[in-house]
Amino acid sequence: MPVYLDHAATTPLAAEALAALTRELSRTGNPSSLHGSGRRARRAVEDAREALAAAAGAHPSEVIFTSGGTEADNLAVKGLYWARRAEDPRRTRILCSTVEHHAVLDTVEWLERHEGADVRWLPVDAEGVLDLAALEAELAEDPASIALATVMWANNEVGSIQPVADVVRLAHAAGVPVHSDAVQAFGSVPVDFRGTGLDAMSISGHKIGGPVGVGALLLGRAVKLTPVQHGGGQERDVRSGTLDTASIAAFAAAAEAVTGKLAGESARISALRDRLIEGVRAAVPEAVLRGAPGAGRLPGNAHFTFPGCEADSLLFLLDLAGVESSTGSACTAGVPRPSHVLLAMGLDEDTARGAQRFTLGHASTDADVDALLAALPAAYARARQAGMAGHESSIQTAGTVARHTATG
Incomplete structure (x- = not known):
């Protein structure tokens, strides 16, 4: 699963x-x-x-x-x-x-x-x-x-x-x-x-x-x-x-x-989120958490930008490793575009293109966080190797690059 x-x-x-x-x-x-x-x-x-x-x-x-x-x-x-x-x-x-x-x-x-x-x-x-x-x-x-x-x-x-x-x-x-x-x-x-x-x-x-x-x-x-x-x-x-x-x-x-059960679940999911955030920072020190800190953000949200890689490539590589996440960016006619939210927050387009959103909910467990942290370093390294080639590519091309990198 x-x-x-x-x-x-x-x-x-x-x-x-x-x-x-x-x-x-x-x-x-x-x-x-x-x-x-x-x-x-x-x-x-x-x-x-x-x-x-x-x-x-x-x-x-x-x-x-x-x-x-x-x-x-x-x-x-x-x-x-x-x-x-x-x-x-x-x-x-x-x-x-x-x-x-x-x-x-x-x-x-x-x-x-x-x-x-x-x-x-x-x-x-x-x-x-x-x-x-x-x-x-x-x-x-x-x-x-x-x-x-x-x-x-x-x-x-x-x-x-x-x-x-x-x-x-x-x-x-x-x-x-x-x-x-x-x-x-x-x-x-x-x-x-x-x-x-x-x-x-x-x-x-x-x-x-x-x-x-x-x-x-x-x-x-x-x-x-x-x-x-x-x-x-x-x-x-x-x-x-x-x-x-x-x-x-x-x-x-x-x-x-x-x-x-909102109070109890909020505390449980917040703890999972915080462990995920600290784990991502340890696994990929270059990653930058975006959004308000602590209680200023939703309990289940951990949004990062990963420098030097295209978000869709990282998404497909994580997907191949069995971890489903999101870029959080808009996509029109199959062409990846930087998130309007990140641009409004003052990020440049290259930085915004490296976005990855991990969100937790009522079915999330510690094992889910462990799986992400285990898969992320290799996926990020391969996505960085693929680089920002997806700038002029469709989502399908980005997926092909990611899969080729993963198997090559």
């Missing part, structure tokens, strides 16, 4: 989620139907809504089910922008951090290209943490023209946790609503929608041990949102579409399981 160190991409299905999923898949009923089977499915959905609300610090009526984090981000950012601009045509400015997930980043850029949005990019420091002074400056500049601010709870690449409560405090003082992509944070650190005062927050099932294809937008009861899609008027008439009862029940079961 391969050693899986890519929990930030997706994490194994939890036993509780699998039990809920199979139970509901064996039953029939559209939760919008009025007969007995429909009412039973509706009860399952509403029980799940209550469980998710409790896990995320929200009221059940604030939980809007979606197909995942990407849809929740699109719904929040587009919906808030359109609703706010409809109330006041001057509201075209969007404040967005430079390190957002592409589900937010690309949505904001789409609004800029097609809907007249004036995007103001909020910088981060060398650890990937938002510059609050820059946010204050933007808020002070004609706050009546701002449609919304969107800042993620924790970064999916380098794991840095953002000062979300401070963002909300500053934005609300200027009358600006705030959305946060909490897909990476939910289930890893304490997340309290009501406590932070957020107007909208995105979460996803498959990051916490639930199935792929289900997520939720937590939306304040007084927040106005223009729907992205139309149909049967489900979910407060904000997100139409027949609800996936089985996936929703499994999502809620995973959320209950992970938040019920």
Whole structure:
């Protein structure tokens, strides 16, 4: 079995989620139907809504089910922008951090290209943490023209946790609503929608041990949102579409399981992460840890740059050794590109190309860390030998170079 160190991409299905999923898949009923089977499915959905609300610090009526984090981000950012601009045509400015997930980043850029949005990019420091002074400056500049601010709870690449409560405090003082992509944070650190005062927050099932294809937008009861899609008027008439009862029940079961043991698991995974970090530093002294230190980063995240090698080559070599990781970088049309997150943190392109992200989760063990530390020195040496040849190559070419180096 391969050693899986890519929990930030997706994490194994939890036993509780699998039990809920199979139970509901064996039953029939559209939760919008009025007969007995429909009412039973509706009860399952509403029980799940209550469980998710409790896990995320929200009221059940604030939980809007979606197909995942990407849809929740699109719904929040587009919906808030359109609703706010409809109330006041001057509201075209969007404040967005430079390190957002592409589900937010690309949505904001789409609004800029097609809907007249004036995007103001909020910088981060060398650890990937938002510059609050820059946010204050933007808020002070004609706050009546701002449609919304969107800042993620924790970064999916380098794991840095953002000062979300401070963002909300500053934005609300200027009358600006705030959305946060909490897909990476939910289930890893304490997340309290009501406590932070957020107007909208995105979460996803498959990051916490639930199935792929289900997520939720937590939306304040007084927040106005223009729907992205139309149909049967489900979910407060904000997100139409027949609800996936089985996936929703499994999502809620995973959320209950992970938040019920959050403190203990966070401490266990943090200890594994710290041992991994120290081990990587000992095995490859040239490697540089990226992101905020200690409690400022997600418990399961260890992100390094390895100088002198192409990230995809190192990834393939580790994969051949039975260790699955991630470069954490965007990839368009098969061409490796340096991470926009690392570039926003001030790294040059050559340094950013050496990124490797190791992420731990509920299934991770000491043996996983041992396997990585055993495989890494040889994999890195071979990746360095291959060098930065992947600059002008496709992922397939980088993989071929890595495999040739490994066997040669």
